[in-house]
Amino acid sequence: MxxxxxxxxxxxxxxxxxxxxxxxxxxxxxxxxxxxxxxxxxxxxxxxxxxxxFPQTKGSITLQGLSGPVTVKRDGNGIPQIYASTDADLFMAQGYVQAQDRFYEMDVRRHMTAGRLSEMFGKGQVKNDEFLRTLGWDRVAKEEYDTKLSDSTKKYLQAYSKGVNAYLAGKDGKDISLEYAALGFSNDYKPGQWSPVDSVSWLKAMAWDLRGNMQDEIDRALMTSRLGPQQIKDLYPAYPYSRNKAIVQEGQYDELTRTFQQSGSTSGSGTSTGTGSSSASTSTGSALTSQLAGLYNVLDDVPTAVGVNGQGIGSNSWVVGGQYTISGKPLLANDPHLSASLPSVWYQMGLHCTTVSSKCQYDVTGYTFAGMPGVIIGHNADIAWGMTNSGVDVTDLYLEKLSGDGYLYNGKTKPFTTREETIKVAGGASKKIVVRQTADGMPLLSDRDDELVQVGKKASVNTAAPDRGDGYGIALRWTALDPGTTMDAVFALDKASDWSEFRDAAAKFDVPSQNLVYADTKNHIGYTLPGKIPVRSSADDGSIPAPGWDSKYKWTGYIKQDELPYEFDPKSGYIVTANQAVVDDKYPYTLTTDWGYGTRSQRITDLIESKIKDGGKISTDDMRQMQLDNSSEIAKLLVPKLLKINLDDKDVREAQKLLEGWDYTQDSDSAAAAYFNAVWRNILKLAFGNKLPKELRVKGQCLWVDKIDSTGPVDDDTKVRECGERDADQAQPDGGDRWFEVVRNLMEKPDSDWWKTPASGTRPKADTMDELFRRALIDARWELTAKLGKDIDTWSWGRLHRLFLKNQTLGTDGPSVLKYVLNRGPWKLSGGEATVNATGWNAAGGYGVVWVPSMRMVVNLDDLDKSKWINLTGASGHAFNAHYTDQTGKWAAGELLPWSFSDKAVGKSTSDTLVLKP
Incomplete structure (x- = not known):
């Protein structure tokens, strides 16, 4: 008022x-x-x-194409369990049921993967479509479907599509979802038929968001414009093998047989392979800098599929053997850390054959994606599995020397292959683009930015680069641009019954490469690293862009499956994966130069070991409690030092006292956690923000967010810019666990130039580490005063660290009334960056939650009906449906739901039953 x-x-x-x-x-x-x-x-x-x-969930529906009746049982959270007599009927019903709940989400996803968002949302998406057409995900998916996938996989994909299209038959947009009705006010778009390629294409989008170190590759190259080799090394420290254990502790690579063997031990310490010897950054000068700086703008606009556009991706998954569990059988936990989306990226369901036989082979439950048949993560009657992103380097950027209509390669000009793409635009004229690719299929990404092309042409280069021709461009080599067999892997995993079958199935999971943990009802546990992982020449380790005109920088092949690390029934009795190094540095191949630094994985390991020492046993609930661990490892390192800093200002001293006696736990109601994270953010800003090249600044570093005192999603005019007083031309670290390691190492050099920062107004300059810490304590006090008020008794981490769930289309870029209708929140969250309870935030853009444990599960291999699970949102994609966000409150509180599997347990938990009749 x-x-x-x-x-x-x-x-x-x-x-x-x-x-x-x-x-x-x-x-x-x-x-x-x-x-x-x-x-x-x-x-x-x-x-x-x-x-x-809203979907019909009771009674019966006739579906053309079924060979027999199918029963769909939903529990009180709307989670479906499907029962059928044939594989084809099972997957047809899966397509129908997912379309009932989530077709709008499925439709948007397939338009994204095909570069056709403009058909739905108009001219504002043309640039994104141009880039996505250049990558050509749907073209690769079609080739994959036509040439790589097994006949049975094609049959299942066809059955799934038939189910989706049966749902669509006779329906207008308004009959499918509120979003179509809203789009109808300005757009005559109507959803088309679903195809098997639509399902396969989603795997490419998933692989893009989990693509590995491409951003680090760009960053390192851009840093050379302002930083020297030692400074860059400071910012990319070696992996701390002696402190944070690699995943595989028992096993080694056998040079004689060229296989990875389960013998000996490779747990020693060592140093990282570093940032390599690729000479691109020294041989291309400003040409590379200008091209990569422009590529930042293109990449930052690309819609995310499951992650935060290649950044901030993490996950936890671990398994504990029966010797350390109360039940005597393994327990397996998983919580993938992905972007917070509404509806959740995951869809929970069960797929059950009434009788498992050659005619109907599946009895599996877990998490999948709306738009894809099968189950991606979960368990069947015999085994359970979880996934975390391996982070292996499967992308390389190449600076190409352009000459006429071709590109330079080994001293000769080779022609590009080209194709023309037509982008249809809702409410506007179509646009045509030409996509250029090298002979080995690398698309020229820089063609999608006109300014980039002109800058590249004008850029000067030093004498190490070719001096003829018209300019430079950036091309991408990426394993996902080759057709693969990941869709085959999904169905093979779903019906695997033991370790051998699991390993064979996992070998087909080529893109994206994932850490797979395993447990079975016969009391075995294991780990395997599958994936199509390139072998590079000795001239290149993939850490920075390479010169495309020199063949010695090209990939020489792929690591064979038998050579990839794995572990089965290790003596330790448990296996932890949380994006840390897979294996130690004695392994002969460079998997990546950019592992996660092991902060979360080592904390999980410590929690397990503290629980099992002196004969202790672990329960299902213990696994859940570990998932919720909020302890800040960087706080343990910094707080003792911060408490020694002398402060004159009584208000700043008052805030500093919050850290006295703090247990480093980042609960949502903790004032100490709020203040510490503000101090940490200011340490990063002061130490590094004015020293990094301005080209590293990306739009994601300054975020428009809802005002702290608001009670829910609000209009743009009541938002604030969450980069504070930071100079617009100043890059700033995101605060992930790489920066934990950077600061840890620099603390041994208290007089390093990194600790120097100039005075600002009344704020003092700093020349040493202690002086910079003092300045950070001061700046953090007044930052939180502005955000939360002067009275520190009112401060809490949850007031800063909040989750807003936004519908990924009209909820982010639609009319205000639709945002109000479609969006939900906020929730005040515990946890933080590089914490086991990884509610991630980007220190460059504020404290708001950016990525989350997108689901949590704990599988009990002794009694599968005692397993537990939770989703970020709910089963439904329909706003105002009871299951739109009915799991979010419990998720935020760290609760898990019962996870029924057996016929008896599913029957007891069933609320609604629908029969699909032929």
Whole structure:
């Protein structure tokens, strides 16, 4: 409400007061009419549209194409368990049921993977479509479907598509979801038929977000414009093998047989392979810098599929053998860390054959993606498996020397292969683009930015680079641009019954490369690293872009499956994967130069070892509690030092005292956690922010977020810019566990130039580590005063660290009323960056939650019905459906739901039953 502008009681208003009073009443009237209009609008949606698109979950429906009846049982959270008599019927029903709950999400996803978002959302998506067409995910998926996948996989994909299309038959957009009805106000778009390639293409989008170190490759090259080799080495320290264990502790590579063997031990310490010897950054000068700086803008706009556009991706998964569990059988936990989306990227369900036989082979439950048949992560009657991103380097950028209509390679000009793409635009004219690729299939990414091309042409280079021709471009080599067999792997994993079958299935999971952990009902545990992982020449380790005109920088092949690390029934009795190094540095191949630094993995290892020491045993709930661990490892390192800093200002000293006696736990109600994370953010800003090349600044580093004191999602005009007073031309670290390691190492050099920062206003300069820490304590105090108020008793980490769930299309770029209808939040969260409970935040952009444990599960191999699971949101993609976000509150509180598997348990938990009849 506006402030009261009329006179107070007892005062006689003058002429001016009467005018103000009338103006105030007019504002109130307008607001009242707006509220009434909003209520009417909401009533229209709820009555005419919203409920009309809700799925039928009871009774029966006739589906053409089924060979027999299929039963769909949903529990109280709307999670479906499907029962059928044939594989084809099972996957057809899966397609139908997922379309009931999530077709709009599926439709947006397939338009993204095909570079056709403009068909739905208009000209604002043309640039994204141009880039996605250049990558050509759908073209690769079609080739994969036509030439690589098995006949049975194709049959399942066809059955799934038939189910989706059976759902769509006879429906208008408004019958499918609220979003289509909203789009109908400005767009005559109508959803088309689903195809098997639509499902396969999603694997390419997933692989893009989990692509590994491409961002680090760009960053390192850009750093050479301002930093020397030692400074860059400071910012990319060696992996701490002696402190944070690699995944595989028992086993070694056998040079004689060229296989990885389960014998001996490779647990020693060593140093990283470093940042390599590729000479691209020294041989291309400003040409490379200008091309990569422009590529930042292109990459930052590409829609995310499951992650934060290649950054901030993590996950936890671990397995504990029966010798250390209360039940005597293994326990397996998994929580992939992905971007927070609404609906959640995951879809929970069970796929059950009424009788498992050659005619119907599946009895599996877990998490999949809406739009894909099968189960990606979960368990069947015999085994369970989890996944974390391996982080292996499967992408390389090449600077290409352009000459006429071709590119230079080994002293000769080779022609590009080209294709023309037509982008249709809702409400506008179509646009044609030409995609150029090298002979080995590398698309020229720089063609998608006109300014990039011109800058590249004008850029000067030093004498080490070719001096003829027209300019430079950036090309991408990526394993996912070759057709593969990952879809075959999904179905093979779903029906594997033992370690041997699991390993064979995993070998087909070529892109994206994942860490797979395993457990079975016969009391075995294991780990395997599958994936199509390139072998590079000795001239290149993939750490920085390479010169494309020199053949010695090209890939020489792929690591054979038998050579990849694995572990089975290790003596330790447990296996932990959390994006740390897979194996020690004695392994002969460079898997990547950019592992996660092991902060989370070592904390999980420590939690397991503390639990099992002196004969202790681990329960299902113990595994859940480990997933919720909020301990800050960087706080343990820094707080003792911060408490020794002398402060004159009593207000800053008051804040510093919050850290006294703090247990380093980042609970949502902790004032100490709020202050420490503000100090940490300011340490990073002061030490590195004014020293990094400005080209490293990306739009994601300054975020428009809801004001701290708001109670829910709000309009853009009530948002604040979460990069504070930072110079717009100043890059800033994101604060991940690489920066933990950077600061840890620099603390041994308290007089390093990194600790120097100039004075700012009344804030003092710093020349040493202690002086910079003092400045950070001061700056953090006044930053939080501005955000949370002067009274530190009102501070809490959760007020800063909040999760907003936003519908990924109209909830982020639609009318305000639709944002209000579609979006949910906020939730005040515990946890933090590089914490086991990894509610990640980007220190360059504020404290808001950016990525999350997108689901959590704990599988009990002794009694599968005692397993537990939770999703970030809910089963439904329909706003106002009871299952839109019905799991989020429990997820935020760290709770898990019962996970029924057996016929008996599913029967007891069933709330709604639907029969699909042929």
């Amino acid at each position: 506006p402030p009261n502008t009329t006179a107070t009681s007892g005062d006689k208003p003058g002429k001016s007061g009467r005018k103000k009073g009338r103006k105030a009443r007019l504002i109130v009237l307008v607001l009242v009419l707006a509220v009434i209009g909003g209520i009417a609008f909401g009533a229209y949606w709820s009555i005419s549209t919203v409920r009309a698109s």
